[in-house]
Each structure stands twice: as structure tokens, then as C-alpha cells.
Amino acid sequence: MADPKGFLTTDREVARTRPVAERVRDWNEVYVPGSLLPIVTKQASRCMDCGIPFCHNGCPLGNLIPEWNDYAYRDDWQAAGERLHATNNFPEFTGRLCPAPCESACVLGINQQPVTIKNVEVTIIDKAWEAGDVTPQPPERLSGKTVAVIGSGPAGLAAAQQLTRAGHTVAVYERADRIGGLLRYGIPEFKMEKRHINRRIEQMRAEGTKFRTEVEIGRDIDAAKLRKRYDAVVIAAGATTSRDLPVPGRELAGIHFAMEYLPLANKVQEGDLTVSPISAEGKHVVVIGGGDTGADCVGTAHRQGAASVTQLEIMPRPGEQRNEGQPWPTFPMLYKVTSAHEEGGERIYSVSTTHFEGDEDGNVQWLHLVEVEFTGGKLTQKPGTERRIPAQLVTLAMGFTGTDRQNGLVEQFGLELDERGNIARDADYATNVPGVFVAGDAGRGQSLIVWAIAEGRSAARGVDRHLTGTSTLPAPVRPTDRALSV
Numbered sequence: 001m002a003d004p005k006g007f008l009t010t011d012r013e014v015a016r017t018r019p020v021a022e023r024v025r026d027w028n029e030v031y032v033p034g035s036l037l038p039i040v041t042k043q044a045s046r047c048m049d050c051g052i053p054f055c056h057n058g059c060p061l062g063n064l065i066p067e068w069n070d071y072a073y074r075d076d077w078q079a080a081g082e083r084l085h086a087t088n089n090f091p092e093f094t095g096r097l098c099p100a101p102c103e104s105a106c107v108l109g110i111n112q113q114p115v116t117i118k119n120v121e122v123t124i125i126d127k128a129w130e131a132g133d134v135t136p137q138p139p140e141r142l143s144g145k146t147v148a149v150i151g152s153g154p155a156g157l158a159a160a161q162q163l164t165r166a167g168h169t170v171a172v173y174e175r176a177d178r179i180g181g182l183l184r185y186g187i188p189e190f191k192m193e194k195r196h197i198n199r200r201i202e203q204m205r206a207e208g209t210k211f212r213t214e215v216e217i218g219r220d221i222d223a224a225k226l227r228k229r230y231d232a233v234v235i236a237a238g239a240t241t242s243r244d245l246p247v248p249g250r251e252l253a254g255i256h257f258a259m260e261y262l263p264l265a266n267k268v269q270e271g272d273l274t275v276s277p278i279s280a281e282g283k284h285v286v287v288i289g290g291g292d293t294g295a296d297c298v299g300t301a302h303r304q305g306a307a308s309v310t311q312l313e314i315m316p317r318p319g320e321q322r323n324e325g326q327p328w329p330t331f332p333m334l335y336k337v338t339s340a341h342e343e344g345g346e347r348i349y350s351v352s353t354t355h356f357e358g359d360e361d362g363n364v365q366w367l368h369l370v371e372v373e374f375t376g377g378k379l380t381q382k383p384g385t386e387r388r389i390p391a392q393l394v395t396l397a398m399g400f401t402g403t404d405r406q407n408g409l410v411e412q413f414g415l416e417l418d419e420r421g422n423i424a425r426d427a428d429y430a431t432n433v434p435g436v437f438v439a440g441d442a443g444r445g446q447s448l449i450v451w452a453i454a455e456g457r458s459a460a461r462g463v464d465r466h467l468t469g470t471s472t473l474p475a476p477v478r479p480t481d482r483a484l485s486v
């Protein structure tokens with residue numbers, strides 16, 4: 001156990017962010033570099049090692065949180081790093097990007113501020129990289145079996161790393177020009193600098209994983225050919241079909257899906273473009289959708305020099321405290337102020353977009369909205385509340401409806417879908433097609449990085465068992481798990 005009195009003597013303190021005026025002028029991560037180091041040991045000491053660590057269940061990966069808190073408190077960073085990697089292939093992603101459902105389940109959180117688990121996690125892994133402790137772990141012997149992984153997001157990468165280390169020969173196919181999935185082209189640089197992905201890819205290459213970019217399965221290689229070439233296939237193609245807003249004026253120029261807007265900003269940061277062809281500079285920007293994708297659009301628009309940024313949400317503003325329906329240790333829906341929201345802009349809740357209005361050149365100029373309320377379990381418009389707000393760039397960030405159906409992947413493999421339109425799988429992550437497995441958002445629906453990694457690890461075990469009859473690989477989650485988590 002860390003300091004038995006730590007939680008009594010030390011208050012919760014989190015990573016410091018850089019001043020807004022400074023950080024909106026660049027794209028680097030918003031945190032003050034090195035700000036965690038002086039505080040993290042004391043923060044780790046707040047862990048009570050409470051006996052039944054609910055944080056384990058809160059974390060889909062089952063991260064061994066009290067164990068690495070103890071090592072961090074004792075300054076044994078190498079041991080902390082080993083315990084962290086025992087359950088998580090990519091803690092540098094989750095330590096930066098996870099909404100930390102573990103902290104909502106922390107026992108200390110019943111009547112105090114929870115342990116800063118995510119900050120401890122990111123410090124352990126950053127120190128491990130710095131110390132040269134993160135090295136390639138190639139398999140001792142090869143199985144002679146081959147696996148194709150479709151998609152290089154966190155689910156595909158986790159599955160590929162587990163299967164490569166188990167001795168199988170793994171190739172990851174990615175339709176984009178770079179590896180990383182939404183980590184690369186969805187999530188902006190200011191939330192996670194892409195050097196963290198590049199470093200992992202190098203480790204994976206050195207372990208033997210092969211990467212094939214700009215190859216779309218279904219289009220460039222058909223399913224039958226892939227199936228013939230490999231002993232097993234893991235589909236980790238994400239849930240990248242954006243939900244549309246079919247209201248009058250949707251066809252006007254200047255209205256884009258968030259996933260048309262964000263990747264271009266990331267491509268500027270990668271050095272592929274000098275300016276984004278869809279830029280917020282000097283424009284009144286409206287982001288439709290109050291979630292994380294919307295917040296990423298807000299932060300991107302600030303950095304591009306928007307004249308104003310407004311984020312719309314159809315649901316009412318969440319509360320700042322847990323309500324009765326979301327008791328500890330569940331993950332509550334609370335009002336969140338992300339780093340992008342700290343930087344400015346306005347958030348409007350309980351409104352619905354009725355239509356867009358453009359100028360004579362067909363460019364969007366105004367967004368018309370109306371206030372809404374839930375009455376009798378139904379969303380109804382409040383008469384007399386219609387108004388319009390200036391909108392010269394609109395991004396649609398209203399969620400995703402499932403895996404991409406344009407490229408024929410689902411039909412060519414003959415995959416069954418579940419009732420939510422995701423690729424159906426059994427408890428081993430196997431689809432209805434023998435030897436074809438599915439992991440991450442493609443099977444779960446749009447979710448979180450931590451779930452994608454957990455599913456990638458679990459699917460790898462299913463594949464390993466399919467190929468060899470047995471497996472020692474861990475399976476942290478089942479496809480139906482929601483547990484305490486989001």
C-alpha cells in the first residue's frame with residue numbers, strides 16, 4: 001500500500017494546462033510539459049489500496065491501478081511500467097485521452113475527490129519511454145500462421161501486437177495513408193501529439209508486425225482473396241459512418257461532417273498541407289453535437305482563428321453532481337469543461353436545428369434553431385423559440401451509425417450485423433464467417449479508445465485459440481460487457 005494516510009493529508013491535484021492565450025496559438029498538447037512530475041508521487045499516495053478496487057472494474061482493461069500507484073509512490077518507475085504494460089498495450093494513448101471511468105469508480109470518490117489515476121498512468125508510461133524501458137518484444141518462435149488485421153486504430157493495433165507477440169505473422173491493412181485510425185486523423189494534435197503513435201509503430205515493426213497503408217479491403221483487395229491468403233482475419237475497421245442531419249439547406253457549401261473537417265487539420269500538422277481546405281479562419285462556426293468529437297471541432301476552430309464558435313446540443317445541460325440514477329461507482333454523465341471549452345466559445349443546450357440558410361452563392365450563412373424539451377418521454381419543440389444564429393462553417397458531430405458500408409467489406413465477407421447495425425460476434429469475437437473476427441468500434445459501435453484496446457486484446461485471444469487450439473493471451477472484456485463503464 002502507498003502512504004496509509006495519503007488520502008487524508010493530500011488533496012487531489014491534476015496536470016496543469018498552459019495558458020489559453022498561449023496554447024491556442026499552437027497545436028501542441030495543452031498540458032505544461034513536466035508539470036505532473038513534482039506532484040504525481042504524492043497523488044499516487046492517495047490510493048488507499050482499498051481491498052476491493054472498484055477502479056479495476058471501472059477500467060475495461062482491468063488495469064492494476066493500486067499496484068502501479070504503489071510503485072509510483074515508491075519511485076520504482078520500472079516496476080510500475082511493467083505492471084501497466086501487463087494489461088495495456090498503449091498507456092500513452094489512454095493516459096492522455098481516456099475519460100477515466102476508473103476514477104468514477106475509485107472508492108475514495110465516494111466522499112472525496114478520486115485518485116488521479118489517469119495522470120499517474122501517463123507519467124508512468126512517459127517515464128518508461130524516457131528511460132528506454134519500452135523495447136520491442138519479438139516472439140521467441142513463429143507459429144507459421146498468418147493473420148490479416150483490417151484497420152489500424154487502437155483495436156487493430158492492440159490485436160496485431162498481441163498476435164505478433166504470440167508468434168503469428170501479422171499484417172495490418174489500413175486504407176488511410178498513415179497508421180493510427182481515429183488516433184491519427186480524428187483526435188487533434190492538441191489532445192495527443194502524433195509522435196506517440198509513431199513511436200509505438202516503430203516498436204511494433206521491430207517486433208515483426210507488417211503495415212500496409214493505402215489499401216482498402218473490399219475495394220483494393222477483395223475479401224475472398226484476403227481470406228485465402230491468411231489463416232485468420234480481424235476486422236477492426238471502426239464505426240466511421242457519420243450521422244447526417246437531413247434538414248433543408250444541408251446541401252449548402254460550408255456544412256461538413258466533423259470527420260471531413262478534423263482530418264484535414266491533422267494533415268496540416270503532419271506537414272501534408274500548408275492550410276486546411278476547410279478552415280474556420282474568420283468565420284462564425286457552429287458545431288452541432290455536444291460530445292467529444294464536437295469539442296475537438298471547437299478546439300480546432302479556436303486554433304484556426306474562428307470569429308466565433310458555438311456548440312449546439314439537443315439534450316439538456318447535464319448536472320455537475322451525480323444524480324440518483326447514476327450512483328457511485330457507475331460512470332456518470334456530468335457537465336464537462338474540456339480544454340477546448342476553456343478556450344472560449346458558447347454552448348447552447350436543448351436546441352434542435354430546423355434548417356440552414358445560405359447566400360446567393362450557395363454558402364451557408366445562418367443556422368435556424370428551436371428550443372426543445374422532453375415531454376412524456378418525447379422531444380418536442382417549444383413554440384415561439386425559433387431563432388437564427390450566424391453560421392459560415394458548420395460541423396456535424398452527432399455521432400456515428402456504424403462501420404463503413406460503401407467499400408463492400410461487409411457484403412464480400414458475408415458478415416451478419418447485430419440489431420444496432422454493428423458486425424455481430426460471439427463471446428470469442430468470432431463473426432458468423434469461420435476464421436473472421438471483429439474488434440473495437442466495428443463490433444461495439446462508436447466507443448472509446450480504452451474499449452478498443454481491450455477488445456483488440458480479447459479478440460487476439462479468440463484468434464490465437466482458433467489458430468492453435470489454446471491461448472495464454474488475456475481477454476479483459478467480453479463483447480457484451482458494459483460493466484461500470486461507459
Ligand SMILES: Cc1cc2nc3c(=O)[nH]c(=O)nc-3n(C[C@H](O)[C@H](O)[C@H](O)COP(=O)(O)OP(=O)(O)OC[C@H]3O[C@@H](n4cnc5c(N)ncnc54)[C@H](O)[C@@H]3O)c2cc1C
Nearest residue numbers: 151153154155175181182217237238440441447448449452
Ligand atoms: C473526433 C473523435 C474524437 C475522439 N476522442 C476520443 C477521446 O478523446 N477519448 C476516447 O477514448 N475516445 C475518443 N474517440 C473514440 C475513439 O477514437 C474510438 O472509439 C476508437 O478510435 C475506436 O478504435 P477502432 O480501432 O475500433 O477504430 P478506428 O480508430 O475508427 O480505426 C478504424 C480504422 O480502420 C480503417 N478502415 C476502415 N475500413 C477499412 C477497410 N475496408 N480497409 C482498410 N482499412 C479500413 C479506417 O481508415 C480506420 O483507420 C473519438 C472519436 C472521434 C471521432
Ligand code: SF4
Nearest residue numbers: 059094098100102118
Ligand atoms: S485506461 Fe482509462 S479507465 Fe483504464 S486506468 Fe487508464 S484512465 Fe483509467
